Amino acid sequence: MNFVEIAREMDSQDVLVGFRDEFVIDDPELIYLDGNSLGRLPKRTALLMREVVDRQWGERLVRGWSEGWVDLPRRVGAKIARLIGAQEDEVLVCDSTSINFYKLTMAALEVQSGRKQIVTDSGNFPSDVYLLQGCAKQFGHTIDIVEPEVVAAALNAQTALLTLSHVSFKSGFIQPMDILTKAAHEAGALTLWDLSHSVGAIPIDLNGAGADLAVGCTYKYLNGGPGAPAFLYVRKDLQEKLLNPIWGWFGQKNAFDFSLEYTPADGLQRFMAGTPPILSLAAVEYGVDLILEAGIDRLRAKSIRQTEFLIELWEAFLEPHGFTLNSPRDSRHRGSHVSFGHPDAFRIDQALIHDMNVVPDFRTPDNIRFGVTPISTTFTELVDAVLRTRRVVDDRLFEKYSAERAGVT
């Protein structure tokens, strides 16, 4: 069998294939390999948004708050908890990943006030590193940014906080959460995990690892919509010990008493700040439901088969054209995307998007990231994407694009 036939065969045996129909797919020719940046729109979510906008806001108006909106951060959080090995009262959905990361970092540094070092790795998402730099400036900490493989060696008696992306946004490298959490605790440090590139793609067991704190995106593998509010996790026994630095009314005990003295709410609620963006928040729930229905173990199994397949395709069609493999070869250390390196990566990415109807994404300096979202990606799409990539290089289609990148996107 050739690769096209193999792909067809694997698609025919895929127990998850029916889930693809749960998503809006208007252009069946588009090969979308960026669900790790923005996940697809679930059909149920499209319908729900009419209900939320037209009926809940339009008809119920302010009454919507007591008819469900105020519970959304906890209700959606409780569902995400099932995906990350947490209890239902350990997860909230509110604010952005950056804001939640800031809250939990500040809270951790405050209770660890005798320790002045923060450890992270060079595979972490830059926004997390920037946020650490801002917090370190306020408190006078140093930040050690080490290579991903040597994190444990950087921990010491001065370490206040170890914070890592569970799966690196660039390479897809998985940090061993259980081993590093244990090492951090032995050094007396707290841990803060960014699950943005792992939640919904690989099994996560925060409680099992004894993890202290975590945040994560809902708009990637959870398919929650553009810029959807993020989640935060605080282990149960830490909730009353930590304080949110941002003392907004949604984190206040008995907010509607309108006292002029801040008293943090009991439990996790204190980690909220202001009024949550309901339209964006409501859109998260059904995407999470779909991941729960598909089952994270089945999704992970398919993801491994698909990324393995992508690597075989790379060997056959892309390596001979100068592409390198910039992700771990061993699937135990690899999340659900594969990065291929090429000196013309940015221009090739442009040609794929504009001429080939393939949407991967580019990550500086030379990575093309092929994101596999096992709930909707087919094996056939992977073959086609690689063949179209080969054609871009064979036919020098990328040469009409400039290597200059502009603006914030």
Add this chain to the structure above:
Amino acid sequence: MNFVEIAREMDSQDVLVGFRDEFVIDDPELIYLDGNSLGRLPKRTALLMREVVDRQWGERLVRGWSEGWVDLPRRVGAKIARLIGAQEDEVLVCDSTSINFYKLTMAALEVQSGRKQIVTDSGNFPSDVYLLQGCAKQFGHTIDIVEPEVVAAALNAQTALLTLSHVSFKSGFIQPMDILTKAAHEAGALTLWDLSHSVGAIPIDLNGAGADLAVGCTYKYLNGGPGAPAFLYVRKDLQEKLLNPIWGWFGQKNAFDFSLEYTPADGLQRFMAGTPPILSLAAVEYGVDLILEAGIDRLRAKSIRQTEFLIELWEAFLEPHGFTLNSPRDSRHRGSHVSFGHPDAFRIDQALIHDMNVVPDFRTPDNIRFGVTPISTTFTELVDAVLRTRRVVDDRLFEKYSAERAGVT
């Protein structure tokens, strides 16, 4: 003429009456007097949300970022700028009011590091006071919460920041922005105005007053939707002098270079943090357009006529039943809502909502807030609301409700 006839006459002469048709009004019998908490749904916004969800997210997927999403904070901010006397590059829409208030407070306290006092008033929204308490704890400031009429006297050479609600959420009292900003500057203090209860309801001239910083809600008079992202304003010449304490990637210079060293973006962009919630953010724009089309001076003129009328109705029908007027009598000092006090206010509010199809809101300890949103409220609604309120008291309809208030709402 009796009040009903007067109301009809005033409605017939209302030049803004056509704007009511711009909103979804499914139940013409509902008298909605809580647009100062959550504004109505514009019909255009309902249509837009289908476009944003179904087409932009569903079909364009991650390409939506470069096709408009990334510009939304600035584009909607530039429109709000026209309502608050600001330049178009002085206003951004992002995060919640609480988060934005925190960012600007922390930024202000940092540049005023030699001064250790914050001044606010007892009419301020409690969330702002809580946030100040959190910031003061980090930096060691004292907070003076004074009566609204004596703010200027509390300013001195130790004052780092004067921060006030422009219109008080409870009484509707308007603080004189120009006078108090001038007094603050004479004392060497910066000013941070919360415009949540004034934007879209009364003319605001931040530049004219020389105001330094401001934040405000978009979900009240701007009709942006439940929990819609808030705006922040930083006066042009301060933008490069202040630093956002939350160093997220949307505030980074050249974010997509993914450098591991934070460099704040030029100008206002540095006050963003994480990825903005696009569905909620997109919903803001048309609500702002409607306010611009109606014209803030015409809206204010109608609002004054309507709140005057409400006070006349109170004199005729409610004062004899034990209601007090808890808002300023002089319209120059009053925003667009009127608070009436009554010992049974909470239960009366419940009866109005559940038995009378009137939605005002309750604010502790004894206020019923009647919010006038001149873009959609009619004079006839005001008469009907007051007559239904009188009936609740006459017929003791509130007695079946408990005075116990539960939970966060």
